[in-house]
Amino acid sequence: MASVLGRLEERERAARRRVEELQAELEAAQSEWDEWLIARRRVGEVWDDGGETADQDGEAGKAPGGSEVAVPSAARPGSVVPPWRQGLSAEMLSPEYQQVMGLLAERRATGGQPLNCREITALLGLEVVPAKTEGVRCKLKRLVARGWAHEPVPGRFACGDGRDGGS
DSSP, X not given: OHHHHHHHHHHHHHHHHHHXXXXXXXXXXXXXXXXXXXXXXXXXXXHHHHHHHHHHHTOTTBOTTSOBOOOOSOOOTTOOOOOOOTTOOGGGSOHHHHHHHHHHHHHHHTTOOOEEXXXXXXXXXXXXXXXXXXXXHHHHHHHHHTTSEEEEETTEEEEOTTOOTTO
């Protein structure tokens, strides 16, 4: 019996060492992830500041000194939504935002009423549950805050004036 207990203790120590190694690895990965999140926020702040500066001068795509500001032609999923300004199309938004803008533009083109979050969630083919609806609401509020869309009545969203919605 002593040898069985000894073997169990040996395996327990090995398992504990493995858990400690994995915890250290997890902490390192969490730290790296946090750094990337901070970097993305900082880039978003810089991007927003650049857009506001250009808008204050009245010339989209121009820096205060008159030099051109680089504007990416397309975005990847999860990227920051830049402030809307003349000359930008919805193609520069990430695919998720392009889909939302497409729905809003389609509704505007057909003369329909602004859409609410539940309707947009369903039209996107997502399950209409609170988690999905709130995700769509967050995207819509961000599009409104950045000038891509507007909320004519609380809870109802429409494509902003002059925006093509990417469709």
